[in-house]
Amino acid sequence: xxxxxxxxxxxxxxxxxxxxxxxxxxxxxxxxxxxxxxxxxxxxxxxxxxxxxxxxxxxxxxxxxxxxxxxxxxxxxxxxxxxxxxxxxxxxxxxxxxxxxxxxxxxxxxxxxxxxxxxxxxxxxxxxxxxxxxxxxxxxxxxxxxxxxxxxxxxxxxxxxxxxxxxxxxxxxxxxxxxxxxxxxxxxxxxxxxxxxxxxxxxxxxxxxxxxxxxxxxxxxxxxxxxxxxxxxxxxxxxxxxxxxxxxxxxxxxxxxxxxxxxxxxxxxxxxxxxxxxxxxxxxxxxxxxxxxxxxxxxxxxxxxxxxxxxxxxxxxxxxxxxxxxxxxxxxxxxxxxxxxxxxxxxxxxxxxxxxxxxxxxxxxxxxxxxxxxxxxxxxxxxxxxxxxxxxxxxxxxxxxxxxx
Numbered sequence: 001x002x003x004x005x006x007x008x009x010x011x012x013x014x015x016x017x018x019x020x021x022x023x024x025x026x027x028x029x030x031x032x033x034x035x036x037x038x039x040x041x042x043x044x045x046x047x048x049x050x051x052x053x054x055x056x057x058x059x060x061x062x063x064x065x066x067x068x069x070x071x072x073x074x075x076x077x078x079x080x081x082x083x084x085x086x087x088x089x090x091x092x093x094x095x096x097x098x099x100x101x102x103x104x105x106x107x108x109x110x111x112x113x114x115x116x117x118x119x120x121x122x123x124x125x126x127x128x129x130x131x132x133x134x135x136x137x138x139x140x141x142x143x144x145x146x147x148x149x150x151x152x153x154x155x156x157x158x159x160x161x162x163x164x165x166x167x168x169x170x171x172x173x174x175x176x177x178x179x180x181x182x183x184x185x186x187x188x189x190x191x192x193x194x195x196x197x198x199x200x201x202x203x204x205x206x207x208x209x210x211x212x213x214x215x216x217x218x219x220x221x222x223x224x225x226x227x228x229x230x231x232x233x234x235x236x237x238x239x240x241x242x243x244x245x246x247x248x249x250x251x252x253x254x255x256x257x258x259x260x261x262x263x264x265x266x267x268x269x270x271x272x273x274x275x276x277x278x279x280x281x282x283x284x285x286x287x288x289x290x291x292x293x294x295x296x297x298x299x300x301x302x303x304x305x306x307x308x309x310x311x312x313x314x315x316x317x318x319x320x321x322x323x324x325x326x327x328x329x330x331x332x333x334x335x336x337x338x339x340x341x342x343x344x345x346x347x348x349x350x351x352x353x354x355x356x357x358x359x360x361x362x363x364x365x366x367x368x369x370x371x372x373x374x375x376x377x378x379x380x381x382x383x384x385x386x387x388x389x390x391x392x393x394x395x396x397x398x399x400x401x402x403x404x405x
């Protein structure tokens with residue numbers, strides 16, 4: 001920790017103090033812009049590809065290709081960022097990813113062969129840096145080992161929720177009301193401009209940590225990272241299935257236009273909980289705290305299949321949302337606590353990989369369940385994802401206390 005930085009404690013005022021940290025507003029603000037594509041690329045790709053091809057099947061698989069490749073490739077790119085430094089790796093990768101999105105737009109516009117859609121989507125996902133991990137690594141450089149890091153991670157979780165509140169609405173508006181290609185074009189612009197703006201701020205970026213002949217598994221040598229990867233697949237299944245099933249639920253109840261509001265309620269509950277959770281500092285050990293939060297997430301998710309009306313689902317989603325941000329904040333803090341600094345960006349990216357894989361799993365299984373069981377009963381998948389995450393954490397809880405081996 002920088003000796004000029006004073007540790008801050010509790011209360012909502014801690015967020016204001018946090019933003020007075022030298023360079024904080026700059027790198028967190030740039031990170032916000034660069035993270036907007038996370039909430040926009042999926043729906044933006046689906047909307048544009050469907051408009052140009054007339055096929056939701058092609059649109060869905062092209063979008064899933066980008067998401068899956070990003071989930072698999074993100075840790076490797078994050079490891080390269082740890083070794084070479086953010087400013088050396090992230091800008092060219094982000095610019096190449098943005099160029100691939102432009103390539104997808106052009107391929108659709110000029111009726112290129114279908115395989116080019118998948119190639120461009122895969123390159124866009126493969127080369128998209130894990131911006132959230134990079135920003136959190138900067139906070140860790142400043143506040144590692146202090147209670148203030150808890151507040152910083154909470155603040156970034158709130159930023160994530162704001163991104164997911166704004167992004168889908170923005171990309172839908174641009175694609176449907178401005179021009180079909182404007183939504184995905186804005187994704188490319190946010191990614192390129194935000195990443196470059198983040199990486200020109202070199203004073204706060206972590207120092208590069210060249211490879212020293214360690215294990216090829218990198219951050220996966222840390223038992224906690226392996227456990228959290230599995231846990232996050234379960235929580236990602238919860239998130240991905242809730243998104244798909246909520247849309248179907250609203251449609252089946254004759255209120256399709258209210259689906260976005262229901263999902264906004266879910267995100268709002270997480271945002272509020274994240275703000276409050278970040279403003280308090282509990283002495284409970286991180287592994288125990290995580291188990292309690294995962295238990296709460298599982299309990300609230302169990303009530304989702306019992307919601308029989310729009311109002312009941314809204315209340316259930318709000319309550320379930322209260323568990324999201326605190327769980328993610330605690331998980332990221334646990335990674336920071338146990339993963340060596342030289343592998344931190346990669347360690348955080350591995351957890352995001354688990355989430356992305358779970359979201360893909362939840363979305364792909366949720367659709368057939370809706371057809372077979374109806375939307376309300378399909379929420380059993382969401383409940384199962386949350387319960388599985390808790391059970392995995394309980395069974396492998398020793399790994400949550402172990403550093404690298």
